[in-house]
Amino acid sequence: MSGQLTYDVLIIGSGAAGLTLALSLPEHLQVAVISKDQLDSGSTRWAQGGVAAVLDEADSIDAHVSDTLIAGAGLCHEPAVRFTVENSAAAIQWLIDTGVPFTQEVGDRFHLTREGGHSARRIIHAADATGLAISDTLIQRASERPNLHMLKHLIAIDLITREKLGIPGSGCVGAYFLDKEERKVVAVTAHATVLATGGASKVYLYTTNPDTASGDGIAMAWRAGCRVSNMEFNQFHPTCLYHPLEKSFLISEAVRGEGGKLLLPDGTRFMDKFDPRGELAPRDIVARAIDHEMKRLGAPCLYLDISHKPTGFLRRHFPTIYERCLALGIDITREPIPIVPASHYTCGGVVTDNFGRTDIENLYAIGETACTGLHGANRLASNSLLECLVYARSAAEHIVNNMDSRLPIPTVPGWDASQVTDSDEDVVISHNWDELRRFMWDYVGIVRTTKRLVRARHRVDLLRGEIQEFYRHFHITSDLLELRNLVDVADIIIRSALQRKESRGLHYSRDYPNALPRAFDTVLASKALRELGEV
Template structure:
């Protein structure tokens, strides 16, 4: 049955898809002058931002400098960071952090009233501002409260975007983004949301892997939708595996913050021996790609299920005060971190590549913007420096909002889009296919496209993902939409992009480590994938031409 146009079409100035730090920040910056629709696939608080523990990197101390933060970011990025993007982000860090403070975020202070700054892997200074070990929750809850109390922002929870709506624009001769088809999980119907500008803020794609620190919603929706709409993506092979996630049969995806290592926690083998100095002179404070590979190497060498992170040598009161969340959560699993080490393993954590954007968050498709983990800005290079992610969310959300605010008055409203037609599909009696394909996809991505890769494994994964996509296309064409099917479809697209990018990179750099190509190429180049329907999109400066 075709959905009723009157009840299922909504028109706004700006449509924001995603309710993490990036989406909320942008909505708050635009609400004074524009009507904003904010879509969340679950509750507003259910994204990755809420679960971020560590903090936000920024030049906030007089002993630190912009140049030092830039140098640390470039070093972690293994030659692939774009210097202009890095400088723009770092130079904007102080203003971004102070904006959060002005919104009411309660960052941890010293006894003298100054903000407490901690240190994490890859940083040469203490520059991580945080709220104990639950910074994401402090930031997210504050921004959610502000959004709910701000007129002109309408929040739509339990709404998951299906696909972007493209329309030809006679004034430019190119396509523009005109909105999105959106599945309402409560009514189980598809609605049309339209806006003069559309913003993707849907987060990353770590749920493509069997073991991840991310919540269930991290299924790469924005990346997949942008790709299908004709936008380029870049550097999808660089999947960051957080070195330390809790290893426990009842713990689903509990991250152990890097700040523990910043405050002296030691990585140890099952026999109690430290090992990181054998891999990097910085030891436990080496960048995440080095630490994750070291742990993976030692686990495989010893046949061990995990290694251990030990902070029990520090004062118990210090540990409980600085890491209350980790202390409390581990205690729930019978682990007292003030007395015993924490069993840990690496897990998929962050997507360093994504939809190509410029400094204003503009994509290849007119009136489509993207911000946050969904994007490739050039900041992270081949490996993200710890705590640069929340910073990027706020900096680029503010920049995109400024551009939208300055240009939206010149943008005409999109033409009314066709209603979603579900007249030729039926209810499925084979939903087990979805769960089976979901499990198969995540398992072969973990086995074949993980921390250490080979060309043979990647080709095997490529073959498997193409077979899965064929099954998914048939299922999608014949049966009614469900949220699980939407996410599986998107994960399959993003997984193929990861595999293709990994096959294209014939070297080992940053987060991409290949046994077949262990050395570095002399020239550092981005991996840029171009969709078949890229023609007639808006073309801006090539972001890869900045090295």
């Protein structure tokens, strides 16, 4: 692979957001879609429940907007919520036209399920493997488009801006990548660069996300000068399968939506003590309830029971969950499923508008990487894939409409590795990786205190120093790059959590257990912190 590759549009990430944007661009544009592993290695393929959208006559845009605002605990931006919901039906129709095989009822109607926090059945799905169906379909369609260049095993290092290059004008012109197979750095430049790298749940020890969810896009945008917002709101999925042979398999929200009951080890229900909606309460409430009961009892896990439903119903609606659990010796038609909460979704991210535009010209962020204002302090179930679709299509429209006005792409300098050597102490990276994720779980998890956050801040400062020294003196590796991104994301999460002197949504502090009368976003600007000498 040559030292500099140039395209019209560079999309970093090959999940639902990145591929939707790529397929929404006209075929005369040359587009690079880059994955740091395989094309389907991101979080999209693991999404089980489905996509929320107003598709039934008994439902309404106002109802979906209201449910989203309630779940977001007063922090959603209502214009962004309404923009997303109003475009939901068109986005789903696009997926249908693209060939996604959603589950149908008798006749031509699609089956709609209901999940926690929703007041109606509005979740369109492909059995219990919706993300897999979307991912496979979009990858297949992208492979049929000759203008889409699908590049694998390239992990982004940093964004390239005109400011960094010291040339006239402003804006992003691409990024440097480490080719993991050839072990060399390549520059990929473009008129428009899109961050669709997913979230940062790998910053925690226990997560439902794949290993790729290391916050790369958020960290790169932060280092380049973009604002980030609401990073203290990390959603913990209430029901991740608890089993020694399975580290990140989630049990879909739809299991509770179809009547699943949460149980203590002795078989008694407990959710009604915490919320009148019981098992259908929003995820933050359910996760805290499970966490509370586990700590109160000293229990390693709790249980989710759907065995009262007919066997045929369970095998038809939850085939993936049924088969995976059965392979581990758990028959969900006869016994409850052992579960624990796990880090699942990053509600905050890079600040964007309705077109996915960031603070840096020609740089866009979409999907879980972005903070659009849709999710507020807690994401409503199945709004995540919807956000990917709506904002990807909107960003594609803006990119096309403004392509002619962009400056010529400059030649960028090659990556200078003349002053670094091979490391003989890679154990430091693995140790720091484990330490970071462990103290984030212990100190910055579902329930927080100021003392724990301060302790985590001290640890992250020490780790950053060690990681930066490694980065400056040794050849880069994918593990080092991901660790560098994770430590930046951890620092942002901790800073954001320390600024919020209240409990709201996914952020619960024992020192500030009540919500303030008014909700405010937590917005951090890296440029301002640099001027203060804090980053």
